[in-house]
Amino acid sequence: MAKDKKTCSEVLDEWKEFIWNPRTREFLGRTGTSWGLILLFYLVFYIFLAGMFALTMYVMLQTLDEYKPTYQDRLAMPGMMIRPKGEALEIVYSMEDTESWDMYVQALDKFLTPYNDSIQVMTNFECPQDRYFVQEDSGEVRNNPKRSCQFNRTMLEECSGLTDRYYGYHDGKPCVLIKLNRVIGLLPGKNGHAPFISCAAKKEDTEKMGDLMYYPRNGTLNLMYYPYYGKKAQVNYSQPLVAVKFLNITVNEDVNVECKINADVIEPTGNERDKFAGRVSFKLRVNSAKIESNN
Ligand SMILES: *[C@@H]1O[C@H](CO)[C@@H](O)[C@H](O)[C@H]1NC(C)=O
Ligand SMILES: *[C@@H]1O[C@H](CO)[C@@H](O)[C@H](O)[C@H]1NC(C)=O
Ligand SMILES: *[C@@H]1O[C@H](CO)[C@@H](O)[C@H](O)[C@H]1NC(C)=O
Ligand SMILES: *[C@@H]1O[C@H](CO)[C@@H](O)[C@H](O)[C@H]1NC(C)=O
Ligand SMILES: *[C@@H]1O[C@H](CO)[C@@H](O)[C@H](O)[C@H]1NC(C)=O
Numbered sequence: 001m002a003k004d005k006k007t008c009s010e011v012l013d014e015w016k017e018f019i020w021n022p023r024t025r026e027f028l029g030r031t032g033t034s035w036g037l038i039l040l041f042y043l044v045f046y047i048f049l050a051g052m053f054a055l056t057m058y059v060m061l062q063t064l065d066e067y068k069p070t071y072q073d074r075l076a077m078p079g080m081m082i083r084p085k086g087e088a089l090e091i092v093y094s095m096e097d098t099e100s101w102d103m104y105v106q107a108l109d110k111f112l113t114p115y116n117d118s119i120q121v122m123t124n125f126e127c128p129q130d131r132y133f134v135q136e137d138s139g140e141v142r143n144n145p146k147r148s149c150q151f152n153r154t155m156l157e158e159c160s161g162l163t164d165r166y167y168g169y170h171d172g173k174p175c176v177l178i179k180l181n182r183v184i185g186l187l188p189g190k191n192g193h194a195p196f197i198s199c200a201a202k203k204e205d206t207e208k209m210g211d212l213m214y215y216p217r218n219g220t221l222n223l224m225y226y227p228y229y230g231k232k233a234q235v236n237y238s239q240p241l242v243a244v245k246f247l248n249i250t251v252n253e254d255v256n257v258e259c260k261i262n263a264d265v266i267e268p269t270g271n272e273r274d275k276f277a278g279r280v281s282f283k284l285r286v287n288s289a290k291i292e293s294n295n
Contacts, residue, residue: 066232067142067144067229067230067232067233068184068229068230068233069184069230078180078181078182078183078186078277078278079180079181079277079278079280080178080179080180080181080197080259080260080261080278080279080280081178081179081181081280082176082177082178082179082259082280082282083107083108083111083176083177083178083179084103084104084107084108084111084176084177085107088283089280089281089282089283090282090283090284090285091104091174091176091282091283091284091285092283092284092285092287093169093174093285093286093287094286094287094288094289095169095170095171095172095251095286095287095288095290096288096289098170100287101166101169101170101174104167104169104174105161105165105166105167105169108161108167108175108177109161111177112153112156112160112161112177114238115151115152115153115156115238115241116153117152117153117154120151120152120153120238121150123148123236124147124148124149124150124151124236124238125147125148125149125150126149126150127147127149127150127224128224129222129224130192130194130222130223130224131192131223131224132187132189132223132224132226132227133147133149133224133225133226133227134227135147135229144233145233145234145235146229146233146234147234147236148234148235148236148237148238149222149224149225149238150238151225151238151239151240151241155215155216156175156177156215156216156241156243157215157243158175158213158215158243158245159175159177159215159243159244159245160215160243168245168246172249172251172286172288173245173246173247173248173249174245174246174249174284174286175243175244175245175246176243176244176246176282176284177241177242177243177244178197178199178241178242178243178244178259178280179239179240179241179242180221180239180240180261182228182237182239183228184227184228184229184230185227185228185229186226186227186228187226187227188221188223188226188261188263189223189226189263190263192223194220194221194222194223195220195221195261195262195263196214196218196219196220196221196242196261196262196263197214197219197221197242197244197259197260197261197262198214198219198259198260198262199212199244199257199258199259199260200257200258200259201255201256201257201258202256202257202258202281205253205254205255205256205257207250208249208250208253208255209246209249209250209255209257210246210247210248210249210250211247211248212244212245212246212247213244213245213247214242214243214244214245215242215243215245216242219242219244220242221240221242221261222240225238225239225240244259246284246286249284249286251286251288251290252285252286252287252288253285254283254284254285255283255284255285256281256282256283256284257281257282257283257284258279258280258281259279259280259281260278260279260280261278261279263278
């Protein structure tokens, strides 16, 4: 009966010989030269890979323009945002309770600080009004940094926080600022008509909204603030703003307001993705212990 099973010490000896075979001078079944060649192969292989990576990276970076994004969403209209803005898009406060609106006033103060006339004069340029402020590069010569146009805080008049430092929150005539998100290269007017912002209440709230006042007049975004060339090219850019003052809002009622930009470039949007482009909705509620309306 042949004995198939090896003894324990035989197995151990075989393993020892596999790890280091003194007769053939092999380590793990390969000679030193063989191991050397393998290591050399992998070394060359990885150096080659690293070289390839560096080369592709270099070529890619060469084609990037640090002043312009290579890819940008092609939205017909940018999104809009309001200030002050809490967690949700709602402004709810009680007229008589200073603490309930103090945060809104502070947020507006903070937001408008860079728009102080003195700061605008120092950092920005007085552009010709009512036309695009185009500053193209000429061929390879970069026209950077590019200048930006002044948007003075005083242009917001009653909503500038200068004539009325509570922005109307204390007497139930609150101001809400509206801004357009920045889109590089956007030319929002057509045929020389500047875009303007208008607000309206949701159907059932129409009666409750009351009259509005826009600053600058007509809610216009002057063409001179466009096109925008990007944060890096236009370091001091101040986004144009439109302030809306609610002159006679019904107190103790929710009023749902939608503001939108009216520009000729708006394309008819059947597109789900564009549904919120060029408009912003928010809830406004002014509470008051006084029951009669505040006019
Ligand atoms: C901006 O103007 C307001 C009102 O005049 C003032 O209180 C504030 O200190 C100014 N901020 C800066 C940074 O100049
Ligand atoms: C901004 O205010 C400054 C100082 O009051 C004034 O010189 C400048 O013309 C104003 N700019 C605009 C665009 O109204
Ligand atoms: C930006 O503002 C700084 C002052 O803060 C000014 O020195 C600089 O010239 C401005 N840049 C441009 C391009 O207007
Ligand atoms: C506001 O719009 C009306 C009519 O559209 C126009 O007659 C008026 O000149 C505009 N006002 C300003 C300051 O742009
Ligand atoms: C303010 O609105 C109320 C109704 O909500 C209305 O009766 C009143 O005439 C309005 N006042 C002004 C000045 O428009």
